[in-house]
Amino acid sequence: MRHLVVIVSSLCFLSACGKAPENTALLQVQLTALEHRIQAEGELYAVNAININAPQSTRGPRFIAELTAEYSSVAPGDLVIRFDATQLERSRRDAANALSGVLADQDFKGSQQQAELTNIGLDQRLVQQEFAFADRFSIDDVQIRSRLEILDSMQNKEFLGEKQSYLNWQQQSFAARSQGELDLLQLQKGQQQGLLEQAETGLAALEIRAPHHGILLYDTNWRGEKPEVGRMVFPGEKIGSIPDLSLQHLKLQIIEQEAVGLAVDQLVSFRLTARPEQVLEGRVKSVGQVAQSRERRDPRRYIEVIVEPSAQQDFFLPGAKIRAEIQANTLAEVVAIPLQAIFNDEQGQYVWQQQGGSLQRQQVTLGAKSLTHAEITAGLSAGDRISLLPPEQ
Template sequence: MRFAVMLAGSLLLLSGCSETDENAALLTLQSSTLEHRIQAEGELFAVNAISINAPQSTRGPRFIAEITPEYSSVSPGDLVIRFDATQLERSRRDASNALSGVLADQDFKGTQQQAELSTIGLDQRLVQQEFAFADRFSIDDIQIRSRLEILDSMQNKEFLGEKQSYLDWQQQSFANRSQGELDLLQLQKGQQQSLLTQAETGLAALEIRAQHKGILLYDSNWRGEKPEVGRMVFPGEKLGSIPDLSLQHVKLLIIEQESVGLAVDQPVFFRLTARPEQVLEGRIQSVGQVAQSRERRDPRRYIEVIVAPSAQQDFFLPGAKVRAEILANTLPEVLALPLQAIFSDEKGQYVWQQRGGSLQRQAVSLGAKSLTHAEIIEGLSAGDRISLLPPEN
């Protein structure tokens, strides 16, 4: 295509400016209009689009159970994707059963602790009664009771005091132990409730529905596969988008070496591959600052250019292929030569100018360039005859 453009430009300049010699590829230099036109390819895309992502509220991958075909027209509320609920239902059932078990353990542990606490309380009251009885009927008069009886009574009171202390310690130890067991059961209960809530939230998010009118576009994964029934997807994974068809722009990719002179607001003429007979117009909205590779095996780097069409058309669809021509620059009344007639070496740029009956080297200074021609600033004037080929050819 580039060679065709160069050849066409040369023929236009030759036909508009001069006639070629029959024996040599010569042309007469005259003022003309130099246009820098850049050919590019790209596609339409929707400016506004809602992403279709797998639900993030679920744990682990999910499997697609039902999916609406790509390029289908959807309205708000229409089903886009439904995920399989088998795993989530199993998780909810397991969490519910585990939660019921924890609640039963809590009830059993509460009953058991209450019974043990009641037993300790009864022992404490019994010791208090025995201690009160022993203290009330204690007689220390050796004239009434023997020394052995008095010692035995004192030892009995001492024993009751130690037993009372032991029961107090046992009650405190029981309270600490019981609180630890209850805290553990409460933690297990919270974990199972969290799992149950996650499962129920996941079940509620198994369906993805359209939020606005548009068409469905699905993304390919690293293997080039698009979403389909049975495919496994991970939480938050982007599956596609629903573009808003009311506003679409054109994305063009231009080879870095051919992108010189691109600027915002330059006119663009483009055709849809599906409608080559209709020429549409637009203007550059933005020019990428960094060139990027298009394919791994393609060594060329491309500049991304966004074009805003002058009018939105009913037949615009995201992804539609576009061939465009950008009018990067227009210079009226300049001296321009085809690039094939301009040579260069370590001394600079030059042309072969006809002088008399021979071709002579003439140094030139160049200005603006297009893909096929260059502006001559110094070294030549209108009417000079220039050879398109070096003398040896």
Template structure:
């Protein structure tokens, strides 16, 4: 008997399930004209529109911070904000100066020696020239006066003097070329040391960074999240911080990409500073980025950057202050709308479950504007229609 009852109960439960949930247990929503308000909540921070970046000076090696003003301190035009250690540059300057003086001394000595050698070669050449002229002038080749051996010896002496004169001329020319090469090498060394000296002097002149305008000093964190401090090593061109101009500040908000539909420039924004939530301020959207980007490595969501221009600059504005804002994307009165949770889709067609007496029927609908919670109904439903808030067919 038990074997017959159990299958009957199972079949009864299946029949009840196929009839759908009872109407009394299904949450419903009655349509009526209401205000459709599309608002987007976002968080961000203030930033200065105009800011001067502070970079480590360009040099041949890293530099060490000797003195630095406190972060968030107010600075005035011309005020020294960062000073780098001069020990290494002073050592390089001394070394370059010493080397430059040594090369200059070598060059002076080499020039003096070359002038002396050239003068000696010139005198030898002049002496040989005069000897050759004398031998040529007083050469007697008359065999009645001189013997043949004396005549041959005189001719050989004349040829020797001519060859010697030619050799001394070649030696003088070669020496001049060699001397010119040695002087050019010393000049190259001198120019090199002069360049090192100039680099050291320019580096010493660039050891101080001064504020170009009035503002506040902000530091930049490195890849380890550390900020500049006394004794820290920085490499040429590294960004140390910035000095923003506090007279003009905007807001950068980050909106989840899926919620950014409908964002455009000119939309009104209500915002508060996290440090002063009771102060309600207003602004407008100035710019919306076209491409979303990740904010954190572990966060798969992408965010759209939205730049907001405050209606007025407030004395409490400070770059980096956190902002909570509400962007008024769209607002319309007397709109027939349904909750997004009551809308379903199949085969690219939206539909709802419309109540008909004690049951629900699938009703196709055409939708218009949407907010984060509701959607406008263009066709398919009328005022006082009641729909289910859950999927009856699931």
């Protein structure tokens, strides 16, 4: 009897799965307006700006010795940054001392080579004179001189000939050796002259001055730090900029998951954080194609959106914080239901539609979406009732 009761209870439970109980969360589908608005934050930036970069004329890093305050108004010729000259002056002094040493070595080596060449020349002339004397007064007659004297005279002439050949070889070898030494000294001289010129060029570029009127802005490095006195900068590194305030745009950062339906020319309303009471308008000028991370510790990725204001305002300043709302999509009189009521599997998207006293699976086709609702282009009509939860819940 107990088994019979269990079987009957199970059958009753299974038969109730497809029915819509009285407490099921049902929603009647209606024609409504579908608005997709995206909230974003960003800042103003100048479209045209002259960059301030560390000079590339020196090797190695440089240190900031003097810095004009950020957001200062500058005129042409005003000092922006002055770099420390200690390292460059040390390099110039070392290069000048090394160059003086090379020049002294060149003078000494030239005098030494000239003295050695003079000695070789004197030895050559002496050998020539001895050879001419021996040839002039050589007597081969045995009646006048003995055979031993004649042989000695012949050996002396042979010795003088060998000595002359040796001196000629020594002269040629000396010329090749001395030229190599002079070339090495000349190479060292050119190297030290290059270092000296580089140091002097760096000393001449210790100051960066403003090229035109504007406001001074500094860039942050990868750690979010702005330039300060004592900071090290590398050749060519961008330090800041002097923007043209006559043309400024908005740069917005939107979370990748929320950037649905973004397109060029969409309407944007925004407020400056410093002026929350004033609402301004603009239009999307460009949408970034690749999402990027903004901070190391933030796992979210952001899409960059550029907005062109409808009008330039006198109070626009680069770097001013912005809160904006993008009207990504607006559709009037469409069938739209909450995303919560849409389910999907390998067969596609579907909803649970009330048909009679039960919930039936109904395939649907989606159109435009917002962050909370989706347009239904096929599968539902106004007046249909759907469940926000699956039957098992």
